[in-house]
Amino acid sequence: MSEQWWQRAVVYQIYPRSFQDTNGDGIGDLQGVISRLDYLELLGIDAIWLSPVYQSPNDDNGYDISNYEEIMSEFGTMADMEELIAEGKKRNIRIIMDLVVNHTSDEHAWFVEARKSPENPSRDYYIWRDPVAGQVPNNLRSTFSGSAWEFDEDSGQYFLHLFSKKQPDLNWENEKVRQEVYDMMNFWIEKGVGGFRMDVIDLIGKLPDQEITGNGPKLHEYLQEMNAETFGGKDLLTVGETWGATPEIAKLYSNPQRNELSMVFQFEHVGLDQQEGKEKWDLAPLDLTKLKEVLSKWQTSLGNEGWNSLFWNNHDLPRIVSRWGNDQQYRVESAKAFAILLHLMKGTPYIYQGEEIGMTNYPITDIKQATDIETINMYQERLALGFAKEDLIESINVKGRDNARTPMQWDESANGGFTTGTPWLHVNPNYQTINVKQALADSSSIFYTYQQLIALRKEHDVIVWGEYELLQTPTEIFAYLRSLGDEKWLIACNLSDQSQALSVPKSKEIILTNYELTEVPVGEVTMRPYEAFVLKV
Numbered sequence: 001m002s003e004q005w006w007q008r009a010v011v012y013q014i015y016p017r018s019f020q021d022t023n024g025d026g027i028g029d030l031q032g033v034i035s036r037l038d039y040l041e042l043l044g045i046d047a048i049w050l051s052p053v054y055q056s057p058n059d060d061n062g063y064d065i066s067n068y069e070e071i072m073s074e075f076g077t078m079a080d081m082e083e084l085i086a087e088g089k090k091r092n093i094r095i096i097m098d099l100v101v102n103h104t105s106d107e108h109a110w111f112v113e114a115r116k117s118p119e120n121p122s123r124d125y126y127i128w129r130d131p132v133a134g135q136v137p138n139n140l141r142s143t144f145s146g147s148a149w150e151f152d153e154d155s156g157q158y159f160l161h162l163f164s165k166k167q168p169d170l171n172w173e174n175e176k177v178r179q180e181v182y183d184m185m186n187f188w189i190e191k192g193v194g195g196f197r198m199d200v201i202d203l204i205g206k207l208p209d210q211e212i213t214g215n216g217p218k219l220h221e222y223l224q225e226m227n228a229e230t231f232g233g234k235d236l237l238t239v240g241e242t243w244g245a246t247p248e249i250a251k252l253y254s255n256p257q258r259n260e261l262s263m264v265f266q267f268e269h270v271g272l273d274q275q276e277g278k279e280k281w282d283l284a285p286l287d288l289t290k291l292k293e294v295l296s297k298w299q300t301s302l303g304n305e306g307w308n309s310l311f312w313n314n315h316d317l318p319r320i321v322s323r324w325g326n327d328q329q330y331r332v333e334s335a336k337a338f339a340i341l342l343h344l345m346k347g348t349p350y351i352y353q354g355e356e357i358g359m360t361n362y363p364i365t366d367i368k369q370a371t372d373i374e375t376i377n378m379y380q381e382r383l384a385l386g387f388a389k390e391d392l393i394e395s396i397n398v399k400g401r402d403n404a405r406t407p408m409q410w411d412e413s414a415n416g417g418f419t420t421g422t423p424w425l426h427v428n429p430n431y432q433t434i435n436v437k438q439a440l441a442d443s444s445s446i447f448y449t450y451q452q453l454i455a456l457r458k459e460h461d462v463i464v465w466g467e468y469e470l471l472q473t474p475t476e477i478f479a480y481l482r483s484l485g486d487e488k489w490l491i492a493c494n495l496s497d498q499s500q501a502l503s504v505p506k507s508k509e510i511i512l513t514n515y516e517l518t519e520v521p522v523g524e525v526t527m528r529p530y531e532a533f534v535l536k537v
Contacts, residue, residue: 006195006237006262006348007307008464009046010454011096013352015315016053016075017061018407021419028407028418030071030080034087039436043356043447044454047094047237049197051315053081054100057107059166060144060373061315061405063098063199064105068184085192094194096237101181102203103167110180111168118155125177126168127160127208128152140211145377160208162200164373172204172222182229189230195237198261202242214244220252223260232259237348239309240264247301254306263307263348269294270317273324273398281378281395286324288475288495296480299345299468308347312338313355318403322361326497326530331358331434333530334495336449336514340532341478341493343453346468354408356450357439361403362428364396371425372401411437452512462487476500477527481537490535494527502527507535 020032030053040048052062055070062072071078088095104111113122129137129149137158140148142165149158150165160169170177185196201223205216223240231238238261240253245266253264272290275282298308312320321327325334335358343349364370367379379392397403402425409431410417416431428434439447457463466482466489473479476496482489490507494500504521513533521533 003464004262005046005235008458009237009348010044010343010457011047011049011237011348011350012040012043012045013049013051013314013350015051015353015405017051017424018405018418019353020408020410021421021423024419024421025074026419026421026423027074029074030076030084034080034084037087037091037093040093041091042451043351044451044458045093045351047096047194048088049096049239049350050098052098052100057105057166059105059164063100064103064107064164064167065100066105066107067109069187082191089192094237095192096195096197096239097188097193098199099185099196099201100199101170102200103161103163103169106166106168115152115154118157124174125171125180127171128155128157129160129208130157138209138211140208140213144374145381162203162206162213169206169208170204172206173218178222178225179229182226185226185230189234189236193236195231195239195262198238198240200243201240201261202244214242215249220258220260223253224258227259227261236262238262239348243267247298247306250298251302251305254302257305263309265309265311265314266298268298280399281382281392283395283398288478291495292470292478295345296468296470299347299470299480308345309350310342310345310347311350311352312342313352313404314350315352315404316401317352318399318401319355319359319361321358322403323398324495327358327360330497330530331360332446333514333528335446337493337495337530337532339446339449339453340491340512340514340534341495343450343457344463344482344489344491344534345480346464346466346482349453349457351450352404356447357409357434357436358446359406359409359434360428360430361397362406362426364393364400364402367393367396369426370396370400370402372405375400375402409435411435449512449514456511460487462489473502474500477502488537490537491532492527492535493532494530497529499529500527501525504535505537507537509536510534511536 016028019028020036021028022031053075054065055067055072056062056065071081085095110122110125113120114126136147136149142148144164148162151158161167202214205219206213207216240261242264250264253261273286274280275284320338321335375396406428407418407423412432415423416427439445462482462484466484469481471479477494477500479492504525507520511534515531
């Protein structure tokens with residue numbers, strides 16, 4: 001398999017609303033992203049995954065798109081977008097657009113037309129059904145709570161929305177819909193974007209009458225058609241968000257022979273701290289043995305028939321240092337340990353804004369402090385079912401999406417240097433000690449560990465192409481070998497706040513560590529809380 005640029009790349013996700021505001025309205029903008037490109041170049045990243053910046057009424061923070069070929073006015077203009085692409089290119093940073101094509105906003109021109117009457121030419125762009133015995137057509141549920149069917153008074157029919165009722169699902173069985181999507185993708189490809197992150201792409205093959213949502217029978221046919229009509233044969237990164245993917249399904253998407261996508265995001269590890277068979281809000285302690293099993297399975301089972309995405313965080317997930325690390329006493333050590341563990345695996349790593357300085361979750365005490373639609377809907381629904389307020393707030397503080405969306409902490413000035421106005425979402429009060437300025441001034445900060453990890457991937461084939469082998473260790477230690485030819489690296493991470501014993505083979509040199517090491521560890525060593533090291537053995 002000939003090497004692709006994205007196999008050695010590291011991608012940085014920007015949630016533009018929370019990244020950098022330049023005009024004082026409290027909302028991040030494209031000029032803000034442009035103003036921070038030098039910082040990202042210093043970090044060493046190769047691409048930015050930009051969460052949606054298209055025109056949107058913002059019911060679901062931009063994932064409800066009313067015009068794919070216009071920029072949301074809060075973020076700037078198309079000229080700003082073109083400037084971002086051009087300024088990124090100067091620094092060898094590509095811009096990956098967030099492609100949301102499972103659904104649109106109900107304010108999109110297609111849906112506005114579709115709603116006018118069942119005879120309208122755009123009606124079939126969406127999924128409409130008659131009531132069944134005066135009720136919803138079936139039991140499909142929305143990810144954001146409640147039925148996935150919304151009644152349209154004027155026509156007496158229901159339309160499908162797997163997310164908010166302001167996000168009607170597109171009908172991918174309609175060839176015209178698919179062609180509209182491909183034309184829009186080509187519009188962006190011509191603008192010079194570096195590829196697409198595809199939001200809930202596993203849902204586009206849905207068969208609503210059979211209550212099949214993910215991995216429908218025509219899904220891969222659609223993706224192959226999309227590849228042929230748009231990005232196929234071009235030097236672009238494409239990554240699908242696929243919540244239900246197994247390694248076998250992932251190969252269907254990302255085997256280069258199949259002409260679909262570069263890679264997928266799988267979320268098997270993300271569900272390990274919830275109760276079996278329940279929702280993400282039903283908390284359970286993380287089982288480290290399972291974490292090792294799941295990540296190792298994905299490392300070994302794709303072989304050359306697929307490619308991994310590596311991530312702990314994104315705009316939908318709480319921050320890893322608060323979730324599975326220790327964001328108090330061992331914040332720096334645990335943030336570095338989770339970085340080292342992930343970035344030395346095979347695949348393309350993704351860093352979520354603020355992860356590289358160890359930003360933490362921001363606990364709330366009252367539902368009034370939450371802005372995320374998923375969080376608020378869950379709270380109201382579960383409160384009505386008799387759940388205790390305190391338990392719901394605890395679940396939100398552990399898993400709520402606002403945790404990832406608090407504004408980026410740039411310096412110790414008001415609002416962390418994010419805005420001179422009133423920020424759209426509360427800034428984490430720890431910004432005075434946790435911020436970019438402080439991280440850049442401290443040569444042992446989390447930032448420089450990320451910088452080193454990115455540089456190592458560019459320089460060493462063993463990280464990109466090496467075999468992976470999980471080692472038998474005490475439960476709290478996650479250790480593995482990467483090997484390519486004669487080169488062999490040992491990566492060991494203590495994922496607990498207790499010291500742990502590990503037997504270490506004779507090694508040649510220390511490549512990276514998150515504690516000061518005076519000599520190369522060998523034999524029986526005691527790993528300190530959240531200690532991580534990488535050795536050439």
